[in-house]
Amino acid sequence: MRFPEAVRFPVRTSRAARTTGAAAPAPGAGHPGPAIPGSGRSGARRRTTLTAVALAALLPLSACGGSGDGGGNASGKVGGSLTFQTWNLRAGYQDYFTALIADFEKRYPGTEVKWVDQPAERYADKISADAAAGTLPDVVNVSPDLAAPLAKAGLALDLDKEPAAAKYAKEYLPGAWAGNRVPGLGGTYAFPWYLNTGPLFYNKALFTKAGLDPEKPPRTYDELFSYARTIAERTRGKVATLANVPTIEDFGRYGARLMNEKGDGFAFNDAKGVELLTQYVKLYRAGALDGQALTATPESSGQKFLTQAVAMNPGSALDLGNFKKSAPTLYRNIGITDQITSTGKANMYVMGLAVNSATRNKATAIAFAHFVTDARNQMSFAKRAAIFPSTQGSLDDPYFTRQDGSDTARVRVASAKSLKTAVNYTPVLFSDQMKTALGNEVARALQGKQSPQQALDAAVKACDQLLRQS
């Protein structure tokens, strides 16, 4: 899954201690009690020590969970403390979140928000460790594929069933609210937060080198495949067009059906899926894919584009700043075009805030999750972070509709426009293990070890099995 550049920096932040009561001495611990006849002083001391050890062991357990006077009632009073976890946002946006939390605490006197931020790397592992240990924060930053397993395990609050949360549904874009629905479960399991999408960047200098018109980028898949073959032929394989193999989003964007109607099985091995993979096999053989495409990650693909090893790469408005700073030569030759789709709908990435269903401070957690994701605060965040709000009407703000002559504004306006019809193609049930299974089968097809149909059949079979086992 691709996230805004800002959330990829692996900034490690220490987690606030939650067992504040653990260090408190047990009453009487360390003081020998009155001597018991016949037991002797050492026996009394041993018992006291054992009692102290037992209490010290139990105290941290008693300190687990939220605190406050809101209780488990969602319509109760907003107050008390809660923990809010974000996904690699402290490095770039500490001031924003500090002010946001101060605003909330001012609006709801008696509340206290403890903000923790986790690095981008292994974020899912951190959440799973917390979830398994029963220490999931009260409000957690999640993507839909992280919200789904939490929902299945009953750890994410169903916002549709909770009137205190459901009343906010109309404030968000319908597609964004539905983005955190889980097939087979019903309900919505996270407040929609920020959205992201982006154009397709291309390197005009490499287009020129291959004899292509740099002002006429490909707009359809047929054009893309044709351009890619031309670039490979004319540069004698020295320049590849794309740096990665097709992912689940690519199959969705090409028009393959990703899941069956019931939502209990995958279906991307249909005719469109096979057609796309067949095209990629041809591209790989022609040298139009980078030599290391079979092991590429979104980060390594971005790096290949940055070093001008490949001619095209998807990205976001934030990447422009990165190009300008890290690769000025590339920036001077950068071309920007729309995402290529067969469906007419661009791909988008959705972030959300899930409320821990076991929070002892439900009313406060719901109020805070809504506060962070309301139109005013999302707009404020969007202006700092080059992301897009998921609230109704926000994308009509002049900030997202008016050009100012800069490339950044051009990308922002085009992206905001495409978001109105965009789709999160990645199924919420598509786990990391499934991504690996699909990637490996696709790689086998590209290596010629199996046909595209065999590869996709095997991938669907593996993903279905993982789905049943999840």
Added chain:
Amino acid sequence: MTTPTAATPTTTGPPAGRVSRIRRHLPFTPWLFALPGLAVAAAFVLYPFGSTVANAFTDRRTLVAGQWVGAANFQEMARDPVFWTALRNSVLYLVGVVPALVLLPLLLALLVRRQIPGITFFRGAFYTPVVASVVVVGLIWVWLLDDRGLVNSLLETVGIGKVGFLSDQWLLLLSAMFVTVWKGLGYYMIIYLSALANVPRELHEAAAVDGAGPVRRFLAVTVPAVRSTMVLVGALSSVAAFKVFSEVYLLAGPTGGPAGEDTTLVMLVQRTGTGLTGRVGYASALSVVVFVITLALMLIVLRAGRKEDA
């Protein structure tokens, strides 16, 4: 001047009651000293180990408590082609890395043990990869071995052309082995240096007097003298090689190389058992297999060493 009498010790020693208390507690005293260490080992080694073995017989997932499934995980493993690929790669890693890590550091230690001007710099240089973060080392080698990296540029300059160090299944595994050996050389070199310091100089001198050349002296004097250290290095490097993760992960990526063909057993454990949808039961069964193989390797190496000593 007073002369000490026989009564003196009794007047300066502990009172009789305290002595009896000390004697009464004597059997527990060592345990009390060991208690902190035992508690840490119990909490962070024994309990997780026991828990892993128990989980290996369940279908536990990250967020779902599992049910007893008997040997089903092990049966599934036997049918899983990815497991056999991972086992093959781990064994190849072992075969490729261990001989190099037993022999090369010994030769390196022989080179740097001489007291010549500037030798401290070389000792430090050889040891630097050991203290460097494996992630940093991995990234440096990714840049070096990339299609457009320094190594390929040099190869192109001399007319050999590009080599797919990071795109070919076998070259990728060999590259990861090379990084492991390169990073481990300094560590084992230090172990050998301490062993070589204990080899009596007279033995070498006597052998030289008898007409033995450098190779003969190495085989007849040095190797027998450091044989037990070689066994130790063999055991340590075998376990480390079989449990390799970082080098392959960094060079081959999260997929485990093209089509996952470079996946090792520990990578498979990580991929299977982590994340919100992780199959903890199956990953635990894989871990148990890794443990059994590692234990067997240790025993084989140690037994081989003992036989040679006999």
